[in-house]
Amino acid sequence: MIDKNSPIPIYHQLEEYIKSQIESGELKPDEAIPSERVYADLFKISRMTIRQALTNLVNDGYLYRQKGKGTFVNQKKVENRLEGMTSFTEDMKERGLTPGSRLVSFEIIPASRKIADMLHLAEHTPVFEIKRVRLADDAPLALETTFLPANLVKGLTEEIINHSLYEYIEEKLSLTIHEATQQIEATIAKEHELPLLEIDRGSPVLLIHRTSYLKDGTPFEYVKSAYRADRYKFVHSMKR
Ligand code: 16G
Numbered sequence: 001m002i003d004k005n006s007p008i009p010i011y012h013q014l015e016e017y018i019k020s021q022i023e024s025g026e027l028k029p030d031e032a033i034p035s036e037r038v039y040a041d042l043f044k045i046s047r048m049t050i051r052q053a054l055t056n057l058v059n060d061g062y063l064y065r066q067k068g069k070g071t072f073v074n075q076k077k078v079e080n081r082l083e084g085m086t087s088f089t090e091d092m093k094e095r096g097l098t099p100g101s102r103l104v105s106f107e108i109i110p111a112s113r114k115i116a117d118m119l120h121l122a123e124h125t126p127v128f129e130i131k132r133v134r135l136a137d138d139a140p141l142a143l144e145t146t147f148l149p150a151n152l153v154k155g156l157t158e159e160i161i162n163h164s165l166y167e168y169i170e171e172k173l174s175l176t177i178h179e180a181t182q183q184i185e186a187t188i189a190k191e192h193e194l195p196l197l198e199i200d201r202g203s204p205v206l207l208i209h210r211t212s213y214l215k216d217g218t219p220f221e222y223v224k225s226a227y228r229a230d231r232y233k234f235v236h237s238m239k240r
Helices: 010-024 036-043 047-059 088-094 113-118 158-162 165-172 193-197
Strands: 063-066 070-073 078-081 099-110 126-136 139-149 177-188 204-214 219-228 232-235
Touching: 010 036, 010 047, 036 047, 047 063, 078 088, 088 099, 088 165, 099 158, 113 219, 139 193, 158 165, 165 177, 193 219
Parallel strands: 078 232
Antiparallel strands: 063 070, 099 126, 126 139, 139 219, 177 204, 204 219
């Protein structure tokens, strides 16, 4: 399992070993991993090497540490295939997770210059500004701030938003959601996002900006989302 004659660094071999135990289910989510001493005795390797491997696995989101308690296996990351334009609700259901929302704020505001530009509106046109923490099996995955033209996405209520925005737009308003452009960048979570996403200061998040359009080219939403980087990843396949 650990080959000391291999040119592959030992800490990397240990990382791969622990990852394979997570993959196979020998180590289960939220289970404590063996102590450093157990690995040291098992493989006859130094504590420093073990620490290096564990730190890398924590940084990559496979493990998490709890002060005074130990190191545990993280939940598997939710994968988002960058194909097809799906809603959060559809995404979670497809993965066998229960989608949910925690409403942070819901109001109609005059569009700022930037939001008006993104939605092709005149400045100060009324828009919904909706902040939701999106949940997967009751655990926070993302914080979404959605801007929608109030005279286009009519009749929105908190109840609708707690369910699915896209389902309402398509099924109740009979509008055809067609396409979107989005940008993804890595950053550190902002102070106000920490308690909402239940993460520590300094945690990485994936920031996504999406503008979505109806069939006739009208933009109907501009969304800023911060996804927990330890629980979410994007998978993109491409053809040559
Ligand atoms: C996704 C979309 C978001 C959309 C939401 C609707 C991204 C980055 N964002 O979260 O633009 O508003 O789905 O979800 O994919 P809902 O129908 O469950 O309310």
